[in-house]
Amino acid sequence: MxxxxxxxxxxxxxxxxxxxxxxxxxxxxxxxxxxxxxxxxRRSGELGFADLPRDAATADASAALARDLAARFENLVVLGIGGSSLGGRAILSALTHPFHNLLPRDRRGAMRVFFPDNSDPATFEALLGTLELEETCFATITKSGGTAETMAQHLVLRERCIARFGEEGYRSRCVLVTDPAKGALRAIADAEGLRALPVPASVGGRFSALSAVGLLPAAAGGVDLTALxxxxxxxxxxxxxxxxxxxxxxxxxxxxxxxxxxxxxxxxxxxxxxxxxxxxxxxxxxxxxxxxxxxxxxxxxxxxxxxxxxxxxxxxxxxxxxxxxxxxxxxxxxxxxxxxxxxxxxxxxxxxxxxxxxxxxxxxxxxxxxxxxxxxxxxxxxxxxxxxxxxxxxxxxxxxxxxxxxxxxxxxxxGVNAFDQPGVEAGKRYAQGLLGRPGYEQARDELLARAHTDPALVLG
Structure with a gap:
């Protein structure tokens, strides 16, 4: 069969x-x-991931944007973490040449696609030091628009692009994938005139591989979206x-x-x-x-x-x-x-x-x-x-x-809700409190109050 x-x-x-x-x-x-x-x-409109395969408009928009980027740039850097990165990476590694990014363009037939994923500065700086920035564009993917790891990477690339290519050069190199109506990244898209693809409100990050989250990098890498x-x-x-x-x-x-x-x-x-x-x-x-x-x-x-x-x-x-x-x-x-x-x-x-x-x-x-x-x-x-x-x-x-x-x-x-992640959110609140995000002072104070250690259990 x-x-x-x-x-x-x-x-x-x-x-x-x-x-x-x-x-x-x-x-x-x-x-x-x-x-x-x-x-x-699903019928109520709360959960939409199972309906994504029939969303021809998003598939067409993702493919069209990928074609436009490929016509002008050699590299696409996907800024995202967790569900905003793993789905696209899985699709590309399954369906492209095992050494896709190492092939010359005439054999590759598509863009090189990189997923830095984590916020480890050593990895990110090494990637940016390896790629030729003039030949590179980036897709910032976060549905909420406030994912700290992703936005940190975005801010670094934004500054470097503006310093080298000016505001217009930055706008031509940056695309966004985020909530269709709300969140910081949607507001940034409108304020800076950036091209943006929507993630349906009914689709959570880890279920978003078949939305623009996964389809844009897949199309950039030459994947057949219609067959997928x-x-x-x-x-x-x-x-x-x-x-x-x-x-x-x-x-x-x-x-x-x-x-x-x-x-x-x-x-x-x-x-x-x-x-x-x-x-x-x-x-x-x-x-x-x-x-x-x-x-x-x-x-x-x-x-x-x-x-x-x-x-x-x-x-x-x-x-x-x-x-x-x-x-x-x-x-x-x-x-x-x-x-x-x-x-x-x-x-x-x-x-x-x-x-x-x-x-x-x-x-x-x-x-x-x-x-x-x-x-x-x-x-x-x-x-x-x-x-x-x-x-x-x-x-x-x-x-x-x-x-x-x-x-x-x-x-x-x-008997659990498979579509939330309260445990993950708790860690995010502590981290953002440590970094001084307004409104997260209580989380910071709670974390610091628990930070007592017994010196006898620390060997240096």
């Missing part, structure tokens, strides 16, 4: 300490309620049922929820066997953690691994460590390339090498995936398998929408 498939048999295998045969039937009413709850919030959104739309259409055995995202959420609640499998590992999906694992970690970690007794912990690399590191923990993990394997059936493995005559006496003769690297990594999954199940470790026909734009759209919808449904099953 030429579409994403989900196989949860590894969570019902008795040898892998799997769920009982009737587990899905028992969960069915709660799953249907989670589905209905999400759909009600078509894949997401196809997955959304497959998930219009409240029945576990009909809705793949609901089934995935339900099985992981059951493994957590009934089997104590509270660590959920996403392990793609494709380097292109490494950043998708990081995106999933934020999506699952920030959405579901809301109470001391609620919060499955996401973990990213990559096959076969992590067979030589964290796999030992997964295989023989605590029985607290479910591993989701992601397979790409038809990789973009394959490489034959030649074994010279001088190596043939070595049996531990000679058996590779006649095989390809694609066969090797697939054999390792199958063997690792089988070994985990034999060791009493449950698994899930997601299979993509190819790692192309359509399949990537399917995968993103599957995981976003699964997260939304999981919130319903756990």
């Amino acid at each position: 030429d579409r994403l498939s989900l196989d949860v048999n590894g969570c019902f295998d008795a040898a892998a300490d799997g769920l009982g045969a009737n587990a899905l039937d028992a969960l069915a009413p709660a799953a249907a309620a989670a589905f209905d709850g999400f759909e009600a919030r 959104l078509a894949g997401a739309a196809a997955m959304e259409a497959r998930c219009r049922s409240g029945a576990l055995r009909e809705n793949p995202a609901l089934l995935y959420a339900g099985v992981l929820h059951l493994m957590d609640r009934q089997k104590g499998r509270r660590i959920h590992v996403l392990m793609p066997y494709a380097d292109g999906l490494r950043d998708t694992g990081d995106w999933f970690v934020q999506l699952w953690a920030e959405s579901l970690g809301k109470r001391p007794e609620v919060g499955p912990t996401p973990f990213r691994a990559v096959g076969a690399t992590d067979q030589h590191s964290s796999m030992q923990l997964m295989m023989e460590g605590p029985h607290d993990k479910v591993v989701t394997f992601v397979r790409v059936v038809q990789p973009r390339a394959d490489v034959s493995i030649p074994v010279p005559d001088t190596y043939r006496p070595h049996g531990e090498i000679a058996y590779l003769d006649g095989h390809t690297m694609g066969e090797l990594i697939e054999a390792e995936r199958r063997a690792t999954e089988a070994a985990l199940r034999k060791a009493g470790r449950p698994t899930v398998s997601i299979q993509l026909p190819r790692l192309d734009a359509r399949a990537m759209g399917e995968l993103l929408m599957l995981l976003e919808l699964a997260t939304a449904y999981a919130g319903g099953l756990y």
Whole structure:
């Protein structure tokens, strides 16, 4: 079948300490309620991420702006953190050449795209010292318009562009992605005459990969937005049922929820066997953690691994460590390339090498995936398998929408709001208080009052 498939048999295998045969039937009413709850919030206009694949206007505007930037600049620097960076990075690393930014323009066919993400000054200064500023533009992405890390980077680049190219040169190099009507960045766009794309009010940051947040950098890097959104739309259409055995995202959420609640499998590992999906694992970690970690007794912990690399590191923990993990394997059936493995005559006496003769690297990594999954199940470790026909734009759209919808449904099953992040906001208030933001004095004073340390516990 030429579409994403989900196989949860590894969570019902008795040898892998799997769920009982009737587990899905028992969960069915709660799953249907989670589905209905999400759909009600969607119909009310509160939640809009599942409707993004059909927002042709935003896709067209993102593509048009990317074309304009590409016609004048070589580099796009994406200023954003968390959901304002991870989605676009995941899309580009999955769908472009593995060394896209190192290719010459005639081979690349698109802009170089950089995601500094963090506010580490050493990294940011190194990036700006590496790129030729005359050939560089930047997209500042923050829905609220007040994300400290992102706006710090914006202010640095703004000053340098104005100093070198003047006000007009700055305006030509800066574009914004933010709330359509409110927030500091929207006001700045109006005051400075900057081009800006909207993030719908009903779409939160970690669910915004298929909005202009992800589409603008994807288009700048040459990704086929039409195919990406078509894949997401196809997955959304497959998930219009409240029945576990009909809705793949609901089934995935339900099985992981059951493994957590009934089997104590509270660590959920996403392990793609494709380097292109490494950043998708990081995106999933934020999506699952920030959405579901809301109470001391609620919060499955996401973990990213990559096959076969992590067979030589964290796999030992997964295989023989605590029985607290479910591993989701992601397979790409038809990789973009394959490489034959030649074994010279001088190596043939070595049996531990000679058996590779006649095989390809694609066969090797697939054999390792199958063997690792089988070994985990034999060791009493449950698994899930997601299979993509190819790692192309359509399949990537399917995968993103599957995981976003699964997260939304999981919130319903756990009884938490998957679309807020009060814990993150608390840390932001403390940081802004320390930096002197007006109105945050109480947060600053509270933090400083707690900052007492016992010198005996400090070794210098």
